[in-house]
Amino acid sequence: MNELTDLTELRDLFADKPHPTADRLAPARTALLAEARTKRRPRARATGLRRLMLAGGLVAAMTAGVIVVQTFTPSAPASAAEVLRLAAEAAAATPWPEPRDDQYFHYEWIAESRAEKGVPNVVPRHITGEVWESVDGSRPGLLWHKPAKSIPRGNEYKVTRCPQRGNPAYADLRGWPTDQEQLRRKLAExxxxxVLNKDAATQTWYGALGILGRPxxxxxxxxxxxIVATLPGIETExxxxxxxKSGIAVTRVDNRGRESLIFDKTSYVLLGGQELAPGRGRELWSVIRPQITDVLPAWSTSLKRTSCF
Structure with a gap:
């Protein structure tokens, strides 16, 4: 499954400054999105149980390297495409800290495996890891693999982690096209x-999944x-x-199984994802507490350096 990045508490970091609380930020964001919506023909919305990534209610601000999320509650989306539309609106309206190439993303990655009916030999497990990832991909990062809850006295290790070859670094993604046709082709590639030799919609879906599970x-x-909002076969659950944490998911089904992106019910922030594959049980992942940092933790100097190139 994709490797990924709730958010660190800011309680005492800025005692001398007003915090960017929801009551300060929500009115401006609400007005912004309300104005955007008035420029489209109004759509009837049914109540439902669906949500999505950084969609119609997310407001993020960066303070001293920590990504802070403020939210408001829009009307319930009527469809998976509507969830994704809200996600696009929120992404466009979200203040986002632009990291330097020499910095690192630091986040926690949580994974869980569960057996499903008719799937033998799947051992339930729950794993937490901390990841440090180079913004431009030029320097090794770190992985701190913490003990699984199912195996409390083992499976802990800390290692240096080479940039993943073939996966674009955040700095590379800054250069990707946002033109719909150009980006659609790139995702399909x-x-x-x-998913070799599949139809273009399936290739685009898996291309998007491989990108969205990271900053x-x-x-x-x-x-x-x-783009994903236009794909056939997407549904909500x-x-x-x-x-x-319970969320609203955008799911697509094919012969590989059911792949889902799970979103917060009110903020439309991405909570994680799920893969339900034949013969492999249920796998879930979440990325939480994303931050930007200048340096690796001090203990990293005691690790054996990995030769990446």
Whole structure:
């Protein structure tokens, strides 16, 4: 499944400054999105249980390297395409800290495996890892693999982590096109690497999944959401992420199984994803507490350096 990045508390970081609380930020964001919606023909919305990535209610601000999320509650989306439309709106309206190439993204990655009916030999497990990832991909990062809840006295290790070859770094993603046709072709090309000789919609879906499970520039996020909203076969359902939080999912089914992106019910922030594959059980992932940092933790100097090139 994709490797990924709730958010760090800011309680005492800025005692001398007013916090960017929801009551300060929500009115401006609400007005902004309300203005945007008035420029489209109004659509009837049914109540439902669906949500999505960085969609119609997310407002993020960066303070001292920590990504802070403020939310408001829009009307319930009527369809998966509507969820994705809201996601695109929110991505476009979200203040986002632009990291320097020499910095790192730092986040927690949570994964869970569960057996399903008729799937033998799947051992339930729940794993938490901390990841440090180079913004431009030029330097090794770190992985701190913490003990699984199912195996409390083992499976912990810390290693240096080479940039993943073939996967674009955040700095590379800044150069990706946001033009819909150009980006659609690029996503399909990436998806073709994991689902050879499939139809263009399936290739585009898997290409998008491979990008969205990590930090992505807002304009690119917005463009990807708009493309995914046009794909046939997407639907919504209610799912829990790897932390146990209930969210709204955008799901697509093919002969590889059911692949889902799970979103917060009110903010439309991406909570994680799920893969339900024949013979492999249910796998969930979540990325939480994303931050930007200048340096790796001090303990990293005691690790054996990995030769990446």
């Amino acid at each position: 990436r998806g073709n690497e994991s 992505v520039p807002p304009k690119l996020q917005e463009a990807i959401f708009k 209610e799912l829990k992420d790897a932390t146990g």
